[in-house]
Amino acid sequence: MRGNQQLVARIKKSSKYSYQSPEGEWFEVSVHPDLGSHTVYGNLNQYRLTDLAFGVRLENGDVVPLPMR
Template structure:
């Protein structure tokens, strides 16, 4: 599959290839994650491009140069596919030491439950999202929302 590169900035969250961000080295490219926070698209393109440390290491997509070339959003080519636009959400358990962050998630625009992604973390903070940024599976209940109804993932 040949990649299609365009000078149009991402308009939706997802994984993207980006190139043209290193002066004098147009062949350099990076795989980045574009996420939506508070209605704005953010991207984790920075010097060390392998961490997702939240908004401290992310920049508005609108702030990147119009000369950058983008390819995406990328879609998996094998394995199980999501049905429609399903998204996994997490709600912080009342028994969690982070329970106080549930209202903060609502107040700061993340919602509760909030959208999540997952990562490998040696300390067990595999759930990414919400105001705290990272949670353990023991701290949250997971859901999909289908036709406005929460369906618990167990």
């Protein structure tokens, strides 16, 4: 596969942290499984996986949402 891709997330409306980012705004994240329940870094904060919706930002800037189970 060619080009750079970045894991991104946005805070779910149902999260108690939804005020920390404009609604629907994607931000870059990194995943750190050794941090207990707060395993995702991004938006200058730490989040639980359950508080976020994930996507992949393509090289052209488009974001492809990742389906969640």
